[in-house]
Amino acid sequence: MIVLAHKNPKRLPRLAGLALAFLCLISLGIGAGNVSVTTLWVPSDSTELLAISRLPRTLAAVLAGAGLAIAGLIMQAIARNRFVEPATAGTAQSAEFGILLVTILWPAATLGYKAIIASLAALAGTGVFLMTAHRLPPTQPYLVPLFGLVYGGVIGAATTFIAWQADLLQYLSVWSNGDFSGVLRGRYELLWLGALLVVAAWFIAERLTIMALGRETSISLGINYQRMLQIGLVIISVISAVTVVVIGVIPFVGLVVPNLVSRLIGDNMRNTLPVTALFGAILTLSCDILGRIIRFPYEIPVGTTMGVVGAILFLLLLFRRRADA
Incomplete structure (x- = not known):
């Protein structure tokens, strides 16, 4: 697939879309309960199982993966560093902090209110990270992710x-390690907000691409740098917070x-943004499927499988980068 993409990049979205559709079909068919294809066209236990559990879980994995990939893409453009993402820059941790506070102060709060408080906390935490990251010497790019790890x-x-x-450590463990096993109809719909923000990011893709060139260059090319920075922060924070509230922290995407x-x-966000969303959905759904089949009928949380798979992929990218250099 990668070889074909190098030869003809225009085929990559089509191949990624087909791969995602195939993974969705696999996800719908995996579970402790049996789904009979012959009874899908009439009301039955199979249709109820798909509508209440399997389909919401598959959609949640697709939406969460696509949103986190786009949030990482925007954060890397704003921070001008390839080695940062919301889970390693304090954004996800700040969202957890916000959820914990609202749980303590307002135990009866709904998911919507928790998402709002978590988004505000994530926005504040990400703002502090970026303000500090911009003060670090640009000649030392590894200082930014190191600071992000310490800060988070x-x-x-x-x-x-x-x-x-x-006495809420058990609740905290739910948010700190992403898991799709609890996703049901009525408990994942907030993730569609992340999908809307992905669409919004596509409309400002050219400006985000220019922002990656730096503040001075962006201003000289007519970009309102401060406003675009604020929009980017909102997109990153809301996507990260909603994902943490509904699923938990999913690293490396x-x-x-x-x-x-x-x-x-390449780096033109108008071209890379749709492919990034597709690849994020593919990676997240693949890790979820992997966690469901390794110890079937038991499950391994997607945060755990993603931690292993994502770390391996990142190391491969680092070694490949050094070999190309």
Whole structure:
């Protein structure tokens, strides 16, 4: 698939779309309950199972993967660094902190209100990270992800301490490791908000591409840098917060996928954004399917499988980058 993409990049979205459709069919057929194809056209236990559990879970994996990949792409453009993503820059950890606070102060809050508070917390945390990252020397690109890991670790430690004091460590573990097993109809629809933000990002793709060139260059080319920075922060924060509220933290999607797509078809976001969304959905759904079949009928959370698969892919990208250099 990668070889074909190098020869004809225009075929890549089509191939990715076919791969995603194939994975969706596999996802709909995997589970402890049996689904009979012959009874899908009439009301039955199979149709109920698909409508209530299998289809929402598949859609949640697709929406979460696509949204996190786009959030990582935008964060890398804003921070001008290939080694950052929401899960390693304090965004996801700040969203967890916001969810914990609203759980303590307002236990009866709905998912919608939790998403709003988590988005505000993620926005504040991401803003602090970017302000600090822009002050780091550009000649040392590895300092930015290192600072992000330390910064996210500090927020995560504070969140864990508060959860321990409030006897909410079990709740915190639900948010800190992504898992699709609890996704049912009526509990995933907030992820469609992330899909809308992905569409919004496509309309400003050219401006985001210019922003990756730096503040001075962006302003000289007529871009309102401050406003675009604010829009980018909102997109990153809301997508990350909604995903954490509904699914939990899923690492590496926003880190690996944008780097892979960039190697295949370049850095023009108008071209890379749809492919990045497709690849993010493919990677997340693949890891979810993998976690469901390794110990069938038991499941491994997608955060765990993604941690292993994503780390391997990232190391391969790093070694390939060094070999090309």
